[in-house]
Amino acid sequence: MEKAEIIAIAVVAVIAAAELFCLFICSKLRPECYPLCIAQPVTAQDKELRQRLEYIASFIESGSSFADTVLLIDIDGTQEQLQLCREFCNSYHAMELIKIADIEKHLKN
Known part of the structure; x- marks a missing residue:
């Protein structure tokens, strides 16, 4: 693999990890929203x-x-x-x- 491909794969992996973190962790940390x-x-x-x-x-x-x-x-x-x-x-x-x-x-x- 070329250097550019390795960098692209690393960037995509970091983005995917951030998305998963926000999906599972950040959504649980939000305060409860009550209907008004x-x-x-x-x-x-x-x-x-x-x-x-x-x-x-x-x-x-x-x-x-x-x-x-x-x-x-x-x-x-x-x-x-x-x-x-x-x-x-x-x-x-x-x-x-x-x-x-x-x-x-x-x-x-």
């Missing part, structure tokens, strides 16, 4: 609901959201607000529109 939920109330008085939903959606799109679920809780939302929430729920699967009476059932899951 964002609760956004939907009320008739909230005139900035669209901006709030777009702000939350920007975190979801960028992948920097630490929450697994976004609950949009219908307290007394208008039909336009509820339709807006449904559109966001269709676009972002992490968002869910629920009624205030269903909170306990949802949080138990």
